[in-house]
Amino acid sequence: MRPAPLGSTVRSEQATPPRKGESPMRLTEGSRGSxxxxxxxxxxxxxxTNEELAATVDTSDEWIRSRVGIASxxxxxxxxxxxxxxxxxxxxxxxASGLSAADIDLVIVATCTPEVMIPNTAASxxxxxxxxxxxxxxxxxxxxxxxxxLGTASDAVRAGSARNxxxxxxxxxxxxxxxxxxxxxxxxxxxxxAAVVGPVTExxxxxxxxxxVWGSDGGMADKISIADRRSFIHQEGQAIFRWAxxxxxxxxxxxxxRAGVDPASLAAFVPHQAxxxxxxAIARKLRAPQALVADDIVHAGNTSSASIPLALSRMIExxxxxxxDAVLLLGFGAGISYAAQVIKVP
Amino acid sequence: MAMTETEIQxxxxxxxxxxxxxxxxxxxxxxxxxxxxxxxxxSMVEIAVAAQDKFGVEIPDDELKxxxxxxxxxxxxxxxxxxx
Numbered sequence: 001m002r003p004a005p006l007g008s009t010v011r012s013e014q015a016t017p018p019r020k021g022e023s024p025m026r027l028t029e030g031s032r033g034s035x036x037x038x039x040x041x042x043x044x045x046x047x048x049t050n051e052e053l054a055a056t057v058d059t060s061d062e063w064i065r066s067r068v069g070i071a072s073x074x075x076x077x078x079x080x081x082x083x084x085x086x087x088x089x090x091x092x093x094x095x096a097s098g099l100s101a102a103d104i105d106l107v108i109v110a111t112c113t114p115e116v117m118i119p120n121t122a123a124s125x126x127x128x129x130x131x132x133x134x135x136x137x138x139x140x141x142x143x144x145x146x147x148x149x150l151g152t153a154s155d156a157v158r159a160g161s162a163r164n165x166x167x168x169x170x171x172x173x174x175x176x177x178x179x180x181x182x183x184x185x186x187x188x189x190x191x192x193x194a195a196v197v198g199p200v201t202e203x204x205x206x207x208x209x210x211x212x213v214w215g216s217d218g219g220m221a222d223k224i225s226i227a228d229r230r231s232f233i234h235q236e237g238q239a240i241f242r243w244a245x246x247x248x249x250x251x252x253x254x255x256x257x258r259a260g261v262d263p264a265s266l267a268a269f270v271p272h273q274a275x276x277x278x279x280x281a282i283a284r285k286l287r288a289p290q291a292l293v294a295d296d297i298v299h300a301g302n303t304s305s306a307s308i309p310l311a312l313s314r315m316i317e318x319x320x321x322x323x324x325d326a327v328l329l330l331g332f333g334a335g336i337s338y339a340a341q342v343i344k345v346p
Numbered sequence: 347m348a349m350t351e352t353e354i355q356x357x358x359x360x361x362x363x364x365x366x367x368x369x370x371x372x373x374x375x376x377x378x379x380x381x382x383x384x385x386x387x388x389s390m391v392e393i394a395v396a397a398q399d400k401f402g403v404e405i406p407d408d409e410l411k412x413x414x415x416x417x418x419x420x421x422x423x424x425x426x427x428x429x430x
Contacts, residue, residue: 066386067386067388236407237387237388238387238388238390238391238407238410239407241388241391242391242394242395242407245391245392245395246395277388281392
């Protein structure tokens with residue numbers, strides 16, 4: 001194309017470079033809604049019972065059951081890492097979803113107990129699962145981590161940042177517990193749970209993940225903490241119990257309201273498995289009589305970000321909840337942080 | 347108007363029945379929460395939260411360890427009412 005002669009008023013779009021600041025951007029095409037395609041859970045093989053704990057610290061099966069509702073918990077082996085457990089749970093969820101590794105664009109690992117801070121867990125997990133070059137990051141919102149990760153995964157699918165997302169909660173809390181401290185060593189455990197998040201189908205575009213309701217309060221940061229690299233988990237049990245049993249049911253009910261789901265129609269309530277008494281106290285305040293209340297803590301212990309997907313995996317395996325059921329999730333813990341959303345069972 | 351000891355005891359009995367399943371008539375002033383009523387530290391938190399709703403008196407976690415008997419709670423609520 002010949003250049004336009006000097007002084008000509010004829011302008012060519014191709015010949016004229018865009019002026020600084022005038023280049024418009026396009027946005028990706030997202031999905032009208034997101035849904036969970038499948039769950040997967042992994043628990044380590046080693047079982048630690050209350051009786052075994054009572055042989056090493058001053059406690060008893062009766063005391064532990066009445067205070068926290070745990071009968072036994074699972075602990076990772078000495079060479080079993082958070083990454084190993086994340087791969088096991090993530091692989092199960094991916095297989096159950098019917099997708100292939102190439103369909104996953106983003107991997108989020110919610111964990112507050114990574115083996116090391118650098119590198120992150122998610123990229124290594126993705127590589128081991130054969131997921132090539134996805135976006136990958138770890139997310140630390142402690143025991144609220146899975147609900148935070150599910151919320152951001154859902155947003156990524158809806159915004160078009162990812163077609164499908166693998167969300168994993170994985171923890172090895174046993175390495176951050178003082179095994180001579182009877183107030184904490186009876187509670188915490190190891191495990192991983194995962195979900196595959198993708199777009200709603202064209203045939204049925206009803207969303208399968210409701211809006212996340214989340215928050216935090218750094219003013220209560222010292223209520224659950226690990227003081228430094230050589231310290232162990234410390235928590236102020238009464239303060240946490242008071243907060244959890246008074247501040248969280250409004251969060252859960254708001255999640256129902258935002259999703260347009262009547263609590264009375266919930267098939268299940270799956271809160272973070274912190275302590276069975278907290279779980280039951282919150283459940284009583286929801287006025288959701290039909291909802292099966294998850295009690296996975298009895299045999300899993302408190303596995304932080306893994307507890308919700310682990311409980312969901314088991315409930316689906318046992319046929320306690322069915323495809324299409326509305327289930328309320330509520331994560332809460334250190335930070336302090338909390339998040340809730342309603343999901344439909346895949 | 348400040349509540350009488352009997353009114354507080356009755357209200358506390360209702361709370362403890364609801365929180366811990368202990369019959370209200372067993373909740374008498376001399377009873378120890380731990381030794382007589384089998385109420386643990388977490389139930390004490392639930393009682394404190396319920397007491398705040400019922401009596402309008404806040405009982406912080408730090409105070410709970412000092413409240414060993416039913417009379418201790420009655421005294422605490424009455425003192426808090428006076429200072430309020």
